[in-house]
Amino acid sequence: MADSKETIKASFTAPTHKVVDGVQIDLTSEEADAILDEWTDNEHARQVDEDANGYKFKRAAEYPSIPDQLDDIYHNGIDAWKATIKVTKDKYPKP
Amino acid sequence: MSSEIKVDTISEKTSANGVVIDGVTVKDGAIASSFISGLSSAGLTKLADTDFSGASDVTFDSVFSSTYRNYRITIYTENANNNTEFNFRFRDGGGDISASNYNVAAMYGLSSSATPFANKVTYGQGVTAGAIASGMGQNTPYNFSVDVWDANIAHETSSFAIGSNANGHTFLASNSYNAATQLTGIKFFQSAGNITGSIQIYGYDT
Numbered sequence: 095m096a097d098s099k100e101t102i103k104a105s106f107t108a109p110t111h112k113v114v115d116g117v118q119i120d121l122t123s124e125e126a127d128a129i130l131d132e133w134t135d136n137e138h139a140r141q142v143d144e145d146a147n148g149y150k151f152k153r154a155a156e157y158p159s160i161p162d163q164l165d166d167i168y169h170n171g172i173d174a175w176k177a178t179i180k181v182t183k184d185k186y187p188k189p
Numbered sequence: 190m191s192s193e194i195k196v197d198t199i200s201e202k203t204s205a206n207g208v209v210i211d212g213v214t215v216k217d218g219a220i221a222s223s224f225i226s227g228l229s230s231a232g233l234t235k236l237a238d239t240d241f242s243g244a245s246d247v248t249f250d251s252v253f254s255s256t257y258r259n260y261r262i263t264i265y266t267e268n269a270n271n272n273t274e275f276n277f278r279f280r281d282g283g284g285d286i287s288a289s290n291y292n293v294a295a296m297y298g299l300s301s302s303a304t305p306f307a308n309k310v311t312y313g314q315g316v317t318a319g320a321i322a323s324g325m326g327q328n329t330p331y332n333f334s335v336d337v338w339d340a341n342i343a344h345e346t347s348s349f350a351i352g353s354n355a356n357g358h359t360f361l362a363s364n365s366y367n368a369a370t371q372l373t374g375i376k377f378f379q380s381a382g383n384i385t386g387s388i389q390i391y392g393y394d395t
Binding site: 106107109110111112113114115116118121126129133134136137140144155156 | 237238239241243244245246247248249250269270272273274299302379380381382383
């Protein structure tokens, strides 16, 4: 579940400077806080998306390759293939 | 009727003049560049080179111009936070361009996965920043090579990034900036956290 924005913001090391054309420029406190707020919004949105959709990417990365799945079906049948796929689906359940 | 001369060595008679063969000058082990079509505008010319440590963002102003049509950007970066994107925004005379004109399709391939390119992790049309990589690990070295085409020409600007990290994962990202803007600069930043590394920008023509 996504952390609160307060928790996320507190987790960052506050920015102190930026670099423009090779020159390091210190940030004002207002600039630093604006960047922290943007980082917080980005990370919160990522965590919300991860909660809703992360299982899709984790499943996709862990399923056997398509050739291996076809080979599994050919040699072992549909039920065996479904059992193999179910292991990953159960490992990363849909929320 | 054809004829042929076979010798072991042809050397210049007059020092510093080289040897001329049907109008092409060979001098000191090389062909004079003026005799190779397009060579004068070929190759990469370094325009900017910046190291940075713990920076919130890195900006290059006035790096895109009419001098070069296309640009190659090499990036080494490590980011302070986990699960982040490496983003960019183009710049013009008004500063960073954060209008909803970026179209992005970015994906990564995991060296540990049997289906390494199943992950299209960042994509969208009309978003407010370009993306070079996503799902990036904390304090992990990443290297990217980015080509930016037609940056300073008043029509759409497209780019393509390819990269790798310390774990052998692959990163691919296609971006377009979908507006007729003569871009002059670019800013790189992480979606969250400070960045450390170096960036070089080269100009080239095709």
